[in-house]
Amino acid sequence: MTAPLVEVLGISRTYRMRSGLFGRAASVHAVDGLSFGIAKGETLGIVGESGSGKSTTGRMALGLESPDQGSVRFDGAPIATLGSSAWRAQRARMQMIFQDPLGALDRRLSVADQIREPLDIHKIGTAAERDDRVHELLQSVDLNDSHGRRYPGALSGGQRQRIVLARALATRPDFLVCDEPVSALDVSIQAQVVNLLIDLQARLGLTMLFISHDLRVVRQISRKVAVMYLGRIVEYGDADDLFARPQHPYTQALVSASPAPGRRSTNRIVLTGDPPNPAARPSGCAFHPRCRHATARCAAEVPQLVALDDQRQVACHLTTGARPKTQDAA
Amino acid sequence: MLRYFAIRLSRALLTIALVVTFAFIVLRLSGDPALMIMGPEAPPEVIAAFRKAWGLDHPIWVQYLDYFKAIGQGELGRSMRDGRPAIQLVLERIPATLALTIPAFLMKVLLGIPAGIYAALHRGSAIDRAVMITAVAGFTVPSFVLALLLVLIFAVQLGWLPSGGQDSWRHAILPIVTLGFGGAAVLARFTRSAMLEILGQPYIRTASAKGVPWRRVITDHALPNAAIPTVTILGFMVGSLIAGAVVVESVFSWPGVGRLLVVAVANRDLAVVQCILLLVAMTMVTSNLIVDFLYGLLDPRLRSKGAEA
Amino acid sequence: MTDVAMKAPAARRLRWPNVPVSVIIAVGWIAAMLVLAAFADQLAPYGFTKFDLRNRLSLPGNPAHWLGTDELGRDVLSRLIVSIRISLLIAFGATAISAIAGTTLGFLAAHFRGLVEQAVLMLADFQASMPFLILALAVLAFLGNSLPLLIGLMGLFGWERYARIARGLAISANAQGYAAAVRQLGATPQRVYLKHILPNIASTLIVSMTLVFPEVILLESGLSFLGLGVQPPMTSLGNMVGYGREYLTRAPWIMLAPAITIVVTTLAVSVIGDWLRDKLDPTLQ
Numbered sequence: 001m002t003a004p005l006v007e008v009l010g011i012s013r014t015y016r017m018r019s020g021l022f023g024r025a026a027s028v029h030a031v032d033g034l035s036f037g038i039a040k041g042e043t044l045g046i047v048g049e050s051g052s053g054k055s056t057t058g059r060m061a062l063g064l065e066s067p068d069q070g071s072v073r074f075d076g077a078p079i080a081t082l083g084s085s086a087w088r089a090q091r092a093r094m095q096m097i098f099q100d101p102l103g104a105l106d107r108r109l110s111v112a113d114q115i116r117e118p119l120d121i122h123k124i125g126t127a128a129e130r131d132d133r134v135h136e137l138l139q140s141v142d143l144n145d146s147h148g149r150r151y152p153g154a155l156s157g158g159q160r161q162r163i164v165l166a167r168a169l170a171t172r173p174d175f176l177v178c179d180e181p182v183s184a185l186d187v188s189i190q191a192q193v194v195n196l197l198i199d200l201q202a203r204l205g206l207t208m209l210f211i212s213h214d215l216r217v218v219r220q221i222s223r224k225v226a227v228m229y230l231g232r233i234v235e236y237g238d239a240d241d242l243f244a245r246p247q248h249p250y251t252q253a254l255v256s257a258s259p260a261p262g263r264r265s266t267n268r269i270v271l272t273g274d275p276p277n278p279a280a281r282p283s284g285c286a287f288h289p290r291c292r293h294a295t296a297r298c299a300a301e302v303p304q305l306v307a308l309d310d311q312r313q314v315a316c317h318l319t320t321g322a323r324p325k326t327q328d329a330a
Numbered sequence: 331m332l333r334y335f336a337i338r339l340s341r342a343l344l345t346i347a348l349v350v351t352f353a354f355i356v357l358r359l360s361g362d363p364a365l366m367i368m369g370p371e372a373p374p375e376v377i378a379a380f381r382k383a384w385g386l387d388h389p390i391w392v393q394y395l396d397y398f399k400a401i402g403q404g405e406l407g408r409s410m411r412d413g414r415p416a417i418q419l420v421l422e423r424i425p426a427t428l429a430l431t432i433p434a435f436l437m438k439v440l441l442g443i444p445a446g447i448y449a450a451l452h453r454g455s456a457i458d459r460a461v462m463i464t465a466v467a468g469f470t471v472p473s474f475v476l477a478l479l480l481v482l483i484f485a486v487q488l489g490w491l492p493s494g495g496q497d498s499w500r501h502a503i504l505p506i507v508t509l510g511f512g513g514a515a516v517l518a519r520f521t522r523s524a525m526l527e528i529l530g531q532p533y534i535r536t537a538s539a540k541g542v543p544w545r546r547v548i549t550d551h552a553l554p555n556a557a558i559p560t561v562t563i564l565g566f567m568v569g570s571l572i573a574g575a576v577v578v579e580s581v582f583s584w585p586g587v588g589r590l591l592v593v594a595v596a597n598r599d600l601a602v603v604q605c606i607l608l609l610v611a612m613t614m615v616t617s618n619l620i621v622d623f624l625y626g627l628l629d630p631r632l633r634s635k636g637a638e639a
Numbered sequence: 640m641t642d643v644a645m646k647a648p649a650a651r652r653l654r655w656p657n658v659p660v661s662v663i664i665a666v667g668w669i670a671a672m673l674v675l676a677a678f679a680d681q682l683a684p685y686g687f688t689k690f691d692l693r694n695r696l697s698l699p700g701n702p703a704h705w706l707g708t709d710e711l712g713r714d715v716l717s718r719l720i721v722s723i724r725i726s727l728l729i730a731f732g733a734t735a736i737s738a739i740a741g742t743t744l745g746f747l748a749a750h751f752r753g754l755v756e757q758a759v760l761m762l763a764d765f766q767a768s769m770p771f772l773i774l775a776l777a778v779l780a781f782l783g784n785s786l787p788l789l790i791g792l793m794g795l796f797g798w799e800r801y802a803r804i805a806r807g808l809a810i811s812a813n814a815q816g817y818a819a820a821v822r823q824l825g826a827t828p829q830r831v832y833l834k835h836i837l838p839n840i841a842s843t844l845i846v847s848m849t850l851v852f853p854e855v856i857l858l859e860s861g862l863s864f865l866g867l868g869v870q871p872p873m874t875s876l877g878n879m880v881g882y883g884r885e886y887l888t889r890a891p892w893i894m895l896a897p898a899i900t901i902v903v904t905t906l907a908v909s910v911i912g913d914w915l916r917d918k919l920d921p922t923l924q
Contacts, residue, residue, distance in 0.1 A: 064823055353777065569770075
């Protein structure tokens with residue numbers, strides 16, 4: 001196994017929120033002691049509901065937000081201090097794709113100017129070389145120069161997301177974080193963008209962190225998958241294997257809720273109880289109020305992420321202690 | 331609730347502190363106060379004694395604190411012109427100013443608010459247009475131009491009213507009308523847009539759709555809600571009762587605080603200017619505070635907003 | 640005519656047929672004022688301080704003095720043209736200063752948050768809660784008077800509005816969207832604020848400028864009217880009204896010409912501002 005390009009070591013992030021008339025400050029543990037690594041050229045998918053801390057994780061992995069605890073290492077060295085000039089220079093090597101491409105683009109600049117912007121910022125190449133690179137980038141996302149002259153408002157959602165992708169790739173980054181890159185797009189367009197991402201990832205040898213609530217998309221694009229629930233990873237493993245044999249009750253519920261060809265919907269696990277609220281994190285295993293198998297131990301003790309075999313890690317008292325019957329979902 | 335008022339009160343005190351700081355900074359920027367006050371011909375030993383007496387030989391932050399202390403104790407200096415305490419000069423003039431600004435304020439409220447409400451309820455009517463045109467005129471015609479036009483018409487051409495002085499109630503009519511007109515126009519425009527905004531709200535439409543008589547929709551729902559933003563601007567108007575008549579008092583030679591200020595500025599009578607500045611700040615802050623308390627009573631939602639801000 | 644308009648490309652550019660007459664007149668008036676101000680020396684028929692003692696208090700319509708003369712026989716038209724130049728210079732200079740200062744402070748508040756933001760908001764509250772005329776008079780009393788000081792002083796007027804707008808819009812741009820996206824590309828804060836946020840909020844700021852500008856004209860003319868603004872021998876619109884007040888009974892035209900200019904100019908800017916606000920920025924009330 002090669003050394004990971006991106007290494008996340010026990011990061012936590014807590015937000016303070018004021019609520020109510022007298023502004024009692026409450027702590028919201030968005031991310032709580034998370035660790036993972038992504039090997040060069042690999043894609044890690046992060047799956048979770050909203051409020052699971054997956055976006056915060058992506059931002060911290062990219063250095064856009066500093067963790068309160070723990071550290072993020074990139075290419076063997078800690079990420080530079082947020083906002084410093086070293087940090088800015090490092091942006092050329094790591095980039096982000098956003099959920100809302102229209103929001104991520106400046107409506108008052110032509111898209112060619114925006115694709116060119118990272119080259120201007122990092123002073124890469126001469127003016128002519130930058131123009132050539134813009135042309136090349138437009139081609140690589142299946143657009144042409146006439147698209148480049150337009151403004152974001154005059155493009156479709158899928159085209160905009162390709163522009164964002166082209167801009168992110170302009171400086172030939174090593175690491176790309178995609179935060180729900182297709183969830184704002186029409187389903188028919190989603191597949192195109194996902195295929196383009198898979199294509200480019202293979203062609204350019206990109207290392208990616210792919211964040212989504214959509215299991216199908218994650219499964220299609222990721223080699224490894226981490227399932228998050230209320231700021232913690234509850235299960236981690238190879239994508240195909242994890243979705244075929246989910247071990248954690250939460251993963252099982254997610255997999256059963258996700259439509260898949262050839263599976264009957266009768267054995268669907270319906271989650272009951274409140275959806276996860278990071279401001280009111282249950283004690284012990286955060287999932288226990290909604291878990292069918294929960295025991296007294298689950299409410300009292302936080303389960304650690306433990307390797308089940310050399311492929312799979314699960315944070316569940318049931319799987320590490322008395323294992324429940326494995327569900328074969330596929 | 332208590333917290334809301336505590337925040338408002340500390341803000342008010344902060345504003346006063348800022349005004350004092352402003353006065354201190356401008357005073358120091360203006361040059362050597364010893365020379366300014368004693369005059370350039372004063373002998374050096376007199377200047378030195380003055381500096382010592384006023385603490386001007388201390389570091390600047392000590393002077394700053396001393397300045398606060400002096401103002402806190404009501405030491406506002408003496409007028410350079412006749413040597414009387416500045417505060418006394420200013421207080422003497424307040425009744426004359428209020429004699430103009432209070433009737434003018436009533437005129438603004440009694441004309442402006444009904445006109446604004448009427449215009450909003452009869453949107454597009456001739457009266458609405460007239461109110462809007464008058465409101466625009468009230469904004470674009472400066473008070474000194476309006477004052478001179480009124481003098482030209484009613485004093486010079488028609489000879490009905492005196493053009494200046496303070497001998498009888500008739501002398502007060504033109505200044506009051508000048509002051510009241512502009513304010514009434516602003517208030518009418520403001521009330522109109524506040525009303526229109528409220529009338530566009532879903533709950534108004536719901537109330538009228540439920541069959542509540544239109545008159546009751548207006549009196550029970552629209553007016554109380556439109557009152558909330560209008561109170562702010564009224565508060566500002568009350569706060570400027572003392573300061574609002576600077577230009578008009580000068581045009582009509584009305585011996586109020588505003589005219590005193592203009593004369594003091596022209597003569598660079600710093601103690602008087604400083605005193606009026608503080609007086610204006612106090613009235614503004616006090617009226618803002620009253621408005622905030624009224625807000626707290628009128629709109630419970632603002633209490634929680636205020637606590638977060 | 641409508642057919643042509645329908646077939647025109649659906650760009651967001653403003654087409655002339657859609658511009659109301661009042662706005663065209665207002666733009667024309669402002670343009671005329673600017674031409675008068677720019678070429679005041681060439682256009683003024685006489686020197687603005689030149690006496691014509693044979694034609695004192697001459698009525699308007701006089702072929703030698705279209706707008707008449709004042710008590711010293713100075714040509715009212717020439718004085719008016721020079722006054723327009725000075726008043727517009729002050730108004731434009733002051734509006735530019737307050738727009739630049741306010742926007743900068745708003746951006747600083749949005750960028751640094753925390754103490755800087757609290758300080759800016761506190762100053763903005765202070766400014767909004769004190770009648771500006773009183774503050775201006777205090778400064779003039781303490782610091783004396785000169786044209787640069789007057790422009791600078793008027794430049795303190797209205798900055799808090801730009802600061803509030805710039806802060807609010809920059810914070811929302813930073814929180815989500817293009818500004819955050821450009822920042823993570825590695826752009827410096829200057830680039831984010833000047834190249835991206837500023838062009839995006841420019842229309843809102845310009846609308847605010849059209850609201851502040853007439854108020855600056857009124858403030859300056861008020862101060863000058865009181866004899867505390869522009870000092871003779873220089874002249875401004877407010878000065879002329881103040882001077883004309885002495886001759887209200889005998890020669891009202893001395894006061895009427897500048898007074899009408901003030902009123903029409905503020906009206907024109909307000910008309911343009913209202914129209915721009917509807918066109919560019921429906922979010923402003």
